[in-house]
Amino acid sequence: MTQSKPTQSTALGTSSRDKYTDKDGQYRPPVSKFRDIISPDPSAPFPAEKDRYALYIHYGCPWAHRTNIVRSLKGLEDVIQLIVLDAFDPAKSWYFSGKLGPDKDPLYGVKYLRDLYMRVDPEYQGRVTVPTLWDKKKETIVNNESSEIIRMFNTAFDALLPEEKRESTKASAGLLPPHLQADIEEMNEWVYKNINAGVYGAGFASTQQAYEEHVFPLFKSLDRLEEHLSQPGHSPYLFGEHITEADIRLFPTLVRFDTAYYTLFKVNLKMIRHDYPKLHEWLRRLYWDESEKTNGAFKNTTRFEEIKSGYTLATRQEIVPAGPIPDILPL
Numbered sequence: 612m613t614q615s616k617p618t619q620s621t622a623l624g625t626s627s628r629d630k631y632t633d634k635d636g637q638y639r640p641p642v643s644k645f646r647d648i649i650s651p652d653p654s655a656p657f658p659a660e661k662d663r664y665a666l667y668i669h670y671g672c673p674w675a676h677r678t679n680i681v682r683s684l685k686g687l688e689d690v691i692q693l694i695v696l697d698a699f700d701p702a703k704s705w706y707f708s709g710k711l712g713p714d715k716d717p718l719y720g721v722k723y724l725r726d727l728y729m730r731v732d733p734e735y736q737g738r739v740t741v742p743t744l745w746d747k748k749k750e751t752i753v754n755n756e757s758s759e760i761i762r763m764f765n766t767a768f769d770a771l772l773p774e775e776k777r778e779s780t781k782a783s784a785g786l787l788p789p790h791l792q793a794d795i796e797e798m799n800e801w802v803y804k805n806i807n808a809g810v811y812g813a814g815f816a817s818t819q820q821a822y823e824e825h826v827f828p829l830f831k832s833l834d835r836l837e838e839h840l841s842q843p844g845h846s847p848y849l850f851g852e853h854i855t856e857a858d859i860r861l862f863p864t865l866v867r868f869d870t871a872y873y874t875l876f877k878v879n880l881k882m883i884r885h886d887y888p889k890l891h892e893w894l895r896r897l898y899w900d901e902s903e904k905t906n907g908a909f910k911n912t913t914r915f916e917e918i919k920s921g922y923t924l925a926t927r928q929e930i931v932p933a934g935p936i937p938d939i940l941p942l
């Protein structure tokens with residue numbers, strides 16, 4: 612039998628760079644194929660129910676990280692099961708190595724997340740990605756697009772939560788308050804393009820030109836965010852007194868920046884801790900907040916070791932960078 616043995620945990624899914632870059636050396640992000648929506652309506656195809664859904668993640672992945680933050684921030688730990696994969700095989704994608712968590716899927720006993728994708732669609736040709744939101748009742752994938760998963764987590768399960776956790780109760784203090792929605796979405800768009808995806812564009816570029824096309828706009832956008840935070844009404848969080856979706860979508864990228872991206876993705880014109888005082892404060896304020904209000908959602912979902920080792924292997928390097936020490940400075 613010639614089945615390939617899983618290689619060491621090459622996390623973050625992108626170790627086989629050639630497969631994922633186009634002829635110009637540009638990184639091609641995966642296309643999210645599963646786009647169903649969980650609804651508060653009990654008669655909907657995917658109704659919000661306790662114990663019905665499971666979220667598959669890897670701690671290194673920033674897209675998975677945002678979904679895990681919202682799960683925790685909303686207090687959905689008892690409603691949505693979390694299943695952590697800890698390793699990646701370039702040929703077969705995410706799997707359970709047993710080193711940092713279970714050695715097989717707790718639901719079906721399979722080794723690979725791909726096995727679940729194949730169960731849903733034996734002809735599936737796309738990439739197998741985290742996060743993946745699974746319906747245990749219909750035994751299918753609901754959605755594998757983080758931007759949509761965080762929206763569902765923010766509102767669809769509210770009837771199952773105590774009043775103070777509901778988006779409608781929070782009104783202007785919600786994650787996506789109506790009066791800020793347009794501004795938040797405008798920011799999400801350029802932050803996604805230049806920062807969230809920008810680091811990947813630089814880090815996985817396979818030509819000098821492709822790298823430079825991403826690295827300069829990335830730092831321009833960080834400069835723009837630094838300036839944004841100095842404007843009235845934009846502190847301590849991006850849109851004022853309350854954490855919004857914009858903060859949640861930026862955090863996973865910035866918390867990885869100095870420790871992983873700066874060295875491993877060569878996005879090294881500036882560091883958050885040395886060159887962006889306002890962003891640095893914003894980052895630490897979120898990370899170190901262990902109050903009841905946030906449930907410690909930012910710190911508890913961040914695993915620096917897995918972030919560093921994941922990106923080391925994903926960029927086909929062997930030595931995990933020692934610094935910077937500490938991973939994040941105190942507030």
Ligand SMILES: N[C@@H](CCC(=O)N[C@@H](CS)C(=O)NCC(=O)O)C(=O)O
Pocket residue numbers: 623624625640641643671672673674675704738739740741742755756757758
């Ligand atoms: N648009 C997706 C992107 C997810 C994504 O790129 N996940 C990476 C890990 S950070 C992955 O699973 N990659 C595996 C692959 O591309 O084969 C989302 O936001 O959920």
